Amino acid sequence: MATSQDGRSQHDNRDKAMKALVARVYDYFQSQQTEAIDSERKSKVGTGDRAEKIRTYNYPQNRVTDHRIGLTIQQLDRIIEGKLDDIITALINEDQRLKLEGQMKTVRELIREAESKLDDEHKDVNVAKVLFYHLAKKEPHELYLMMNEEVEPELEKAFLAGMEEYYQGKPIQYIKGCESFFGRDFKVNEDVLIPRYETEELVENILYRIDDYFNDYKEIHLCDVGTGSGAIAITLALEEPRLKVIATDISKEALVVAQDNAKTLGANVEFRNGDMLQPLLDTHEKVDIFVSNPPYIPNNQDIEAMVKDNEPHVALFGGNDGLYFYRKIFKEVKPLLNDKALLAFEMGFDQRELMETAIKEFFGDY
Numbered sequence: 054m055a056t057s058q059d060g061r062s063q064h065d066n067r068d069k070a071m072k073a074l075v076a077r078v079y080d081y082f083q084s085q086q087t088e089a090i091d092s093e094r095k096s097k098v099g100t101g102d103r104a105e106k107i108r109t110y111n112y113p114q115n116r117v118t119d120h121r122i123g124l125t126i127q128q129l130d131r132i133i134e135g136k137l138d139d140i141i142t143a144l145i146n147e148d149q150r151l152k153l154e155g156q157m158k159t160v161r162e163l164i165r166e167a168e169s170k171l172d173d174e175h176k177d178v179n180v181a182k183v184l185f186y187h188l189a190k191k192e193p194h195e196l197y198l199m200m201n202e203e204v205e206p207e208l209e210k211a212f213l214a215g216m217e218e219y220y221q222g223k224p225i226q227y228i229k230g231c232e233s234f235f236g237r238d239f240k241v242n243e244d245v246l247i248p249r250y251e252t253e254e255l256v257e258n259i260l261y262r263i264d265d266y267f268n269d270y271k272e273i274h275l276c277d278v279g280t281g282s283g284a285i286a287i288t289l290a291l292e293e294p295r296l297k298v299i300a301t302d303i304s305k306e307a308l309v310v311a312q313d314n315a316k317t318l319g320a321n322v323e324f325r326n327g328d329m330l331q332p333l334l335d336t337h338e339k340v341d342i343f344v345s346n347p348p349y350i351p352n353n354q355d356i357e358a359m360v361k362d363n364e365p366h367v368a369l370f371g372g373n374d375g376l377y378f379y380r381k382i383f384k385e386v387k388p389l390l391n392d393k394a395l396l397a398f399e400m401g402f403d404q405r406e407l408m409e410t411a412i413k414e415f416f417g418d419y
Contacts, residue, residue: 119143160185161200163209167216180225184215187229234284235292239314241282244306248284252346255399256288259344262395263293267341272297275342276333276389278382279303280324283311285344287320298322299340301332329378330385339391346399347378376407383412 109118110129117132117140118125124143126132132140158166167181186196188211204212215228226232226247231240234248235256241247267273273295277286280300290298300322302308308324315322325332333340379398386396 157203157206158209159201159203160196163204163212164200167212170216170220174220176219180219181216183225184219184228185212188212188215235288237288237291237318239282239284239287240310240317242310244304245282245310248282252285252399255344255346255397256285256292259289259342259395259397260292262397263296263342266393266395267295270295270341273342274338274340274391275299275344276301276338276340278329278333278343278345279347279378280311281307281346283314283320283322283324285346286322287311287315287318289344290315290320290322291318296342299325299333299338301325301327301329303328329381330389333389334385338389340389340394341391342395342397343382343386343389344397345378345382347382380414383414383416 109120110132111117112129114127115129116125116127117129119140124140126139128136128139164181164185168178171178171180182193182196186193188208189196189199191199218228219225224247226241227243230242231238232248233239235253239248263273273293274297275286275289277283277289277298277300280286280302283300286298286300290296298321300311301324302311303326305326308326311322312324314320315324327335379400390396
């Protein structure tokens, strides 16, 4: 509201009041506009705090710091000369890191993608989890606790490379480079047969028979013919301290793997190279337990392509009916056996009648 009583008439007073009102309104809007401009200007100017600066230059210490990426370089003179390679490289690396952060998949996403492809190709979907927890150096149960964690680029790269090998037909055990047997990890590669679960049953049954037949023995002599990765011989040596174990194989490459496994697992096993029983016959050995898991798949039997195309055939196929190596053992084994002795083998589920016939042929009515 504006009033004026200076004029001689009401008309003059009203005129002066209107002029005063207009002036006040003008001053008000001018003040508001000035405040707005000042506020905008202040918003565009930093406070001078170091955190708001792009770079600071310390001439006495010849140092420049780029606050965007936390980089400090003790070469301010080079920067002034225009030599910006170090800063540019650091900025590029930071940019790539930020891009990767936005692209990194979680464990769940990565595994689900692999499982989907495995399912589409009618392959074992469990392989994805097995490979991931192996590469991540985690136990299976730990994998489920990290499903929402992001996967580091190097781990993702290794996982995808391993899965590609599996898609191409390589067994997961060879990709990992190991397989679990009787609770222990055994190194495996293309020079040895991959240890199977059913072979654990053979080992378990041998241990039971030791308790039954050799309970009063202080020392038990055992040989494992065709040892491959050494899984049987090494496991028995570790599970039963009374055993003195000799293991043989015709493949020098396989024995390298077996010896490595024995050293890694701390097993005392003597390894010999040679064909079947020959390394034992040459030294006139006598054993209480003779163990072998020789090749027993008939030559004409169809087997899974992943097995046939990757694992050594010398460890798979056993002649026309699968019992070629068993008959060879039965023919030559008697000089190796003590008076009280145990023979232990693995055989195909459908070979019992053939095996009984072969045993009667060489041992009579055992």
